[in-house]
Amino acid sequence: MQCLCETCVADLNTGKTMTTQQKHVTIQHIAERAGVSISTVSRVFNDSAGVKESKRQAVMDAAAALDYRPNLFAQGLASGQSMSVGVLTQNFGSAFYDGILRGIIAGLDNSNYAPLFADGRWRLDIEERALQTLLDRRVDGLILVGPQQSADLLKQLAQKMPIVIISRIVEGFEKFCLTVDNYDAGYRATKYLLDRGHHQIAHITGVLSESRVLRDAADRFAGYRDALLDVGLEPDPDLIVEGNFRTQSGLLAIETLLSRGRPFSALFVANDQMASGVRLGLYRRGIRVPDDIALIGFDDQPHSAYMIPPLTTIRQPAEEMGSIAAEAILNQLDDKPFSLPTMSAELIIRESVKSIY
Amino acid sequence: MQCLCETCVADLNTGKTMTTQQKHVTIQHIAERAGVSISTVSRVFNDSAGVKESKRQAVMDAAAALDYRPNLFAQGLASGQSMSVGVLTQNFGSAFYDGILRGIIAGLDNSNYAPLFADGRWRLDIEERALQTLLDRRVDGLILVGPQQSADLLKQLAQKMPIVIISRIVEGFEKFCLTVDNYDAGYRATKYLLDRGHHQIAHITGVLSESRVLRDAADRFAGYRDALLDVGLEPDPDLIVEGNFRTQSGLLAIETLLSRGRPFSALFVANDQMASGVRLGLYRRGIRVPDDIALIGFDDQPHSAYMIPPLTTIRQPAEEMGSIAAEAILNQLDDKPFSLPTMSAELIIRESVKSIY
DNA sequence: CTGTTAGCGCATTCAG
């Protein structure tokens, strides 16, 4: 456990290990122990050049014996790389983000890059700072999930390093965007209800405001609209309410909807959180699901499978997106070609949608 | 936007800005621009010594003009500090962890330290690697949430840097552990049911296995047991089932419980996830909540308020714990005293528990 | 193949 080579002993005498609170093994130490120069040590670790097998082995042994850990600061300073890719999300706690993170971890697993996570908590100021800490750490690549930053800034970033933007489309920048086809998903959800014989289908949307950079809500809404139009049905404004993706707003929205008095037999809600609120609202009113109203959500939140009755919903392939994003970053770092597909969401049919026949 | 001082021009001529893909402003540059030496620049940023106000101002101006960002690698290499605290969790996606992270972000907000997140995904091997990436980045402090590492390793870490362990008690190391009083919470949940007139109270526990380092499940169970004993009731083995904290296991557990045929009017479930499963199982059997069986969960997961009926549950003060942990780390870094309380959980009473009177 | 050397950007002595 105690190395007695010249360098180490010198360290001991200078009391260096005392001051620096930590005896950190450096290539200096293992060079000494292996009887080679530090460059050779560096070489075997980066195999940046041929090294005689015997020396190579000696270095490896010494490194193992001393439990060497490279100093990333030194490496980064000297090489300009950090061997890490930054991941910025909006809310660690959501199932969608969590799945993406899982995918990224897996995707980076066999590379030399480590993920560095930061979270914006849906607040622009926090997101800004989080992004800054990532950049300050000189991440070599960036995976941004639903970033709220301006398109300009994003393009600027992309010029400096590999980047992947998830869940948002930046115009003229589609090459770097990985998204789910929300339009298609909305269309299919609605089509499904139509096929089951429903004609009066209400919709609770997500946040639609023009200024919003994320178009998920608008796309789902458009899909709903077009599905109706395609079978000759005119979307009824009275059957449409804008929510804000949060549970509470689902509860409010269903109240609004019911108070308008316009009858409907099915309801497509833009996400499961709001669907939870809706479900509670319907329950309070004594309206049965799916007997009185068919309900379909979006996101396949873990608990949606356990709602009563189980909610029919749409699953975004989060984990897969994470690993695709990671792979794309690695390819960019490697100057290899890459492409980001538009993912398609999957309709998860559970018992809560019942035919009105 | 373009600095024309000697240093910068030299950089331009050497083509340095071209090779290094990025024109990074260094103290060199701002020293030149402000007409001082780099040491002076360094001094004003660290106010490690008095600097004449005029020069100080000049430096600040130059820094602002050039949009200077210190190179953390260089700083870290030279100072031995990273100005960051590592945060290791088991699952970003859970509400409890998410709350803690929120608290940590807030707690670190006004310090010079930035959080660095890593996640173990409940897998020891991943946790190990995550911890390693944190250490490799030379974090100055460590907040570990429900770590599975050996007590030895944790103590070893604590010797090298400030540390806070959340949700786990390491023997002889309580000073660094921040926990919720699960025993008390379990006791009170059960007591509440007793007070409402229930005498046959079943319990679905979390993971109890001896080897488990986390004692949350066992503590909640003990609280349940003692609450019964204290009113002269003998815990009935037939009314106790071990689950694994996951939704699915709640569904299985309630099936097991019902199949035993032993009657009960109330049920305390060790977490909300399992309670969701239970709720579904009861629904399928046509058993009403709370009319037939009173239900109480644990964790106050977001959707528990929207279950049908809303689940009575217990809230752990996650966010508060996060900021307390952050504060404790900062104090340790500052060599100031600190203490980590045992937090007490809060019983959130909703409609799912009804008196039998 | 291998050792020597020069920085990477900054903090920190050490002399003024």
Place this chain on the structure above:
DNA sequence: CTGAATGCGCTAACAG
């Protein structure tokens, strides 16, 4: 108060 000089640990030419 302030500038010059040294070194943190490592990579990347540069000469053998």
